[in-house]
Amino acid sequence: MNDQEAKIEKGIEDEAAPEHHHRQQQQSPMAASAMDGVAAAALRLVLHRVQQAAVRSGRSSDRIRVVAVSKTKSVSLIREVYDSGHRCFGENYVQEIIEKAPQLPDDIEWHFIGNLQSNKVKPLLAGVPNLAVVETVDDEKIANQLNRVVANIGRNPLKVFVQVNTSGEESKSGVDPSGCVELVKHVSLACPNLEFCGLMTIGMPDYTSTPENFKVVVPHISTLENCRSEVCKALGIAEEQCELSMGMSGDFELAVEMGSTNVRIGSTIFGAREYPKKQSN
Numbered sequence: 001m002n003d004q005e006a007k008i009e010k011g012i013e014d015e016a017a018p019e020h021h022h023r024q025q026q027q028s029p030m031a032a033s034a035m036d037g038v039a040a041a042a043l044r045l046v047l048h049r050v051q052q053a054a055v056r057s058g059r060s061s062d063r064i065r066v067v068a069v070s071k072t073k074s075v076s077l078i079r080e081v082y083d084s085g086h087r088c089f090g091e092n093y094v095q096e097i098i099e100k101a102p103q104l105p106d107d108i109e110w111h112f113i114g115n116l117q118s119n120k121v122k123p124l125l126a127g128v129p130n131l132a133v134v135e136t137v138d139d140e141k142i143a144n145q146l147n148r149v150v151a152n153i154g155r156n157p158l159k160v161f162v163q164v165n166t167s168g169e170e171s172k173s174g175v176d177p178s179g180c181v182e183l184v185k186h187v188s189l190a191c192p193n194l195e196f197c198g199l200m201t202i203g204m205p206d207y208t209s210t211p212e213n214f215k216v217v218v219p220h221i222s223t224l225e226n227c228r229s230e231v232c233k234a235l236g237i238a239e240e241q242c243e244l245s246m247g248m249s250g251d252f253e254l255a256v257e258m259g260s261t262n263v264r265i266g267s268t269i270f271g272a273r274e275y276p277k278k279q280s281n
């Protein structure tokens, strides 16, 4: 058993969980630990690791959001993490989020982090009124469709991230870094029902993320940070107005050290994902 597992096993009574973005952790860490299940305890350890990484890079963890990626996980497990005080969850599939969201409290801040097709935008927005963010806008067509549907259903403006393919692998979604400014301009100027929040990058196709995902272009500057500089220059906005969503279970501390403000963490909180075995006939 490694250190981390040992701490989870013990309920990590020794460490105070940091509060994070939007002050989601309301309970006293000690009180919470007595009641925590494994996932809630794992989340608190993640929050602590985020805080430590923030300190290492001279930042405050208050500004770093942890999206608990609950893809394939049951409503009861999500509820356990919710009951420990967490409010921000992420899902990849439209069908899955529209089934789960109505069974869970409506003060959850849902992030959609999967590949989104135009014909799924309406069911997504209609089925999840508390959808807070779509992190995966990667072309004008999907931006236009989100913009249209937000207006049609009359909900409040939708926060979006523009997804950038920082590794250049064809198999990955995301706009090429060279097209990033153009797409952000489109979202900001031509989509009044969308609120541009920042840039997102994803891990490897099998979702085992590695430091190479952040591809450093010049020492200490990742591709995504480079895109942010260009976007901020083009739009005349401050860097604080352009978040960076990068970092998953395998690399979130490095991502935080490299400036991430939004980490998306699944298996470290909820355990490995299990997919139903394919039928052989």
Ligand SMILES: Cc1ncc(COP(=O)(O)O)c(C=O)c1O
Pocket: 069, 071, 092, 113, 114, 202, 203, 207, 208, 209, 248, 249, 250, 264, 265, 266, 267, 268
């Ligand atoms: C876009 C995205 N971000 C983050 C995650 C979470 O990955 P991990 O379980 O490695 O934390 C996933 C998992 O499917 C994902 O699709």
